[in-house]
Amino acid sequence: MRILVISDIHANYTALEAVLKDAGAVDETWCLGDLVGYGPDPNAVIEEVRDIANLTCLLGNHDVAVIGKIPFEAFNGDARRTLEYHEKVLTADNMNFLRSLPSNLKVREDASLVHGSPRDSVWEYILNTLSARLNFDHFTTPWCMVGHSHLQCMFRLDERTDRVTLEPVRAGDRVQLKPRLIMNPGSVGQPRDRDPRAAYAIYDSTEKIWEPRRAAYDIPEVQKRIREVGLPEKHAIRIAEGW
Secondary structure, three states: OEEEEEOOOOOOHHHHHHHHHHHOOOOEEEEOOOOOOOOOOHHHHHHHHHOOOOEEEOOOHHHHHHOOOOOHHHOOHHHHHHHHHHHHHOOHHHHHHHHOOOOOOEEEOOEEEOOOOOOOOOOOOOOOHHHHHHHHOOOOOOEEEOOOOOOEEEEEEEOOOOEEEEEOOOOOOOEEOOOOEEEEEOOOOOOOOOOOOEEEEEEEOOOOEEEEEEEOOOHHHHHHHHHHOOOOHHHHHHHHHOO
C-alpha cells in the first residue's frame, strides 16, 4: 500500500493542501499529531484531516493541550498565546474530533506510530542518537514513525553492534527499509531543518520503502493570515526560514 505519513501540521492549511496535492493518490494516511498550534487555520486543518479516507490520526502535545489535558502553562509564551486563540475559535465538532483521538503509541502493520517518542508519546523529542537509542527499547516493530521535532530524519540501530547512526535523508530519496529504524517525516506546517517547504513522507508498506518529500507552498500568504489574527510575529518569521 502507498501510505501518506504526515505530522505537525500546526494549523497551516495552505501547507497541508500543498502536501495533499503533491502526494497524489494514496491508500491510507497516517497523521502523527499536532494539528493545532502556531498557525492561523485550526478549524480548516482539522476539517480537512477529518475528511481524509482511511485515516489513522494521533494527538500531539498541542492537541492534548487545547482539549484541556495539558495546562497551557507548560508551553512557552508564544505557543501559549496561540493555543489560547485556538481554544477560543475551534468549533465544538472539531474539539470533539480531537477528543476522539488516541495519544499513545499505535501499531499499524510493521510500524509503530507515535507523536513524541515510544518512551513518552506526547513530550519527548528524539533529536540525537542517544535519545534514539533509549527509545529503541520501547517498541517491538521493525520501525517506528515519530513527529514532534519538526526534523525530517532517520535513525538506524545496528543490533549487532548496538550502535545508532543518524542516516542522511534527502527529499526524493527512496530508502529501502531494514530493521531497525526510527523515521520522522518532518513537519507539514512549521519545518525546523532550515528548509521551509512542507515536509512529509510516502511509505510503501508492500515494498518497504520510505520516501521523504517536500512541497512548496505560498508562505507569504500564510504569514499574512498569522498577522491578521494577531498571533506572535515569531510564528510568521520562522515558517519562511525553516527554524
